[in-house]
Amino acid sequence: MERWQSAGFGLYVHWPFCQSKCPYCDFNSHVSAKVDHDVWRVAFLAEMRRYAELSPDRVLSSIFFGGGTPSLMDPATVEAIIDDAAQLWKIANNVEITLEANPTSVEIDKFQAFKTAGVNRVSVGVQALNDNDLRRLGRLHDAHEARRAIEVSQQVFDRTSFDLIYARQDQTIGQWRSELVEALKLAGGHLSLYQLTIEPGTVFGARYDRGLLRGLPVEDVAAEMYELTQEICSDAGYNAYEVSNHARSGEESRHNLIYWRGGDYVGVGPGAHGRITKGNGERFATTRPLAPTTWLQDVKTNAKLGLEPISREDQAAEFIMMGLRLSEGIDLTDYRAIAGNDLPQQPISELDDLGLVTVADGRLRATASGRLVLNAVLRKLVAG
Template structure:
């Protein structure tokens, strides 16, 4: 079957439910560790942005008829800076275009400032039922180091509002900061676990190219935590969250049973997802899509052509299989190789010799047709994926 025939077949019948990502690229300021597609602007034409996002969404809807949405995720940037009426308009349009699956998860990323927390009730009324709060640290000195505008008190106040307003709440913390001791992190993590959310995203600090931290590291002003100490913190994190009943289900994400991020699971399980807004990526109908990254360029493209796509290209069966493995092996559940082979038509998915060697070392487990990276292996995930996945 040619690629064109495969797309035509998929368009004619529902192929499972979809996830929708909506990117809002604007922030009040740029954090020194952030390499996301975020931009600081003096003013934003809200009406123009609402109209452009609605047009970009309509383009995707025309290509995916008959498929319901299982999740929607507003990411950024800082989506909590969006007017609630814009969020409401986008959600109403999404429901008209696709329809919502029962129990749809609608997540919005938010900064824990008092100004944004004041919008939480209106955002919930618009349809948001899950919030992901960027606390990032529970220590004022660490927050200053990370360039955050809030302090711990303001962050916890915003969390309290979120827990009263939204059905589900998650928050992020960044650890393995320079000179962070195991004792300091254990105290901070214990405090975080006591706050009662059903989901935590716990990320080790990494120095990304193009960030202010990368510049500081190149000048010798900033030194990353020793890798061995960072590994100790990773293991301690997994032990503490498991003991608290909120175990890791992905490298950096921890949840109580039933509280996993359904939207992110769509990525990691390599299910179809749509991405609209500047720089958004998508995977649908066997294609990879990428929107124009710079906000102004994206707006111009939407005005000219009705969508913000910069690249839309078919992915070969091998490319789809590789992406599915690279994403799926991040999950504690791993990947069902038989199911993936049936989906992509690719049989030689992993290097069997490498898998056997890694299993002997305790880094990989195989049970029937399922392969997973063990907790010990997660410490070396990038190296394991390079060794294991046939590309």
């Protein structure tokens, strides 16, 4: 059985445009005064057809519109992509079709049109539930719009999620506790909760380097916020099925599970990545140009798709790095099939002795303590 058959096969569509660039964001997003939606629709469909030739006879279990800000897309483009995907691949009966949305009034008013287009799950980028922190995060919506977007999304779509960022500037543990408790009352089954990270190349990164990003919590406080997050979410029935994602049973993001479980996925749009296994079992990484204009020109000229073979060693390392983010961990038999050998026992034993991993029922899992220092755990395992 190929990985895509057990872990799933998905389609990721990257819409690269935003109304403004958030100061913490290091995603491939761009601000543009004008977008020709007809041109982009044609380009997306053309690229999908080329990738479909490399991945025939697949059952598509998920479509994810990410960005950027996909809720700025023309619903007709979203509908055309979904309709074409159904022609290019077999569609699972329970296919999950997610669109990321910002909670501005303009985008909220498009929710029904996106549902009509075929979207059945929406993920709203709330980030904070108070106006002061939203301003500091560079968001264009206010807290009232955030709450309204959550409410309207749940009225329109069967499945919903929203994001929050914590460990923000000057945020106290008590403030985060209150905000998280409110968020859980508002949530519809899924929450993505991310610690604020300062990435190089972002506005926040430049401010931090100049000593101008004050009020960030020290490491011990950020760790306490993480532990508090796990406790409060668990008590509310939202399991931490992944390091930063919490859900009631059955509400997990099926698309993201494809990534974390090592499935195959097609990535279309500027900067989109993919993983495709061909019929002979060889696996390839796919990449696309980052710049929107370059990507459009690439599609227009039918330029060669970027396909890079992934060695068994790199596949195995990726399987560990992605799979241990999940509470279910990784199946050691699957690891052996990918790597061609067993995962070395010594690093596992050392991490087990430290209480950072466990092995049971043929699965390797990071413990709660291990997830706090997951990067260090991964380095130990991948280095052998």
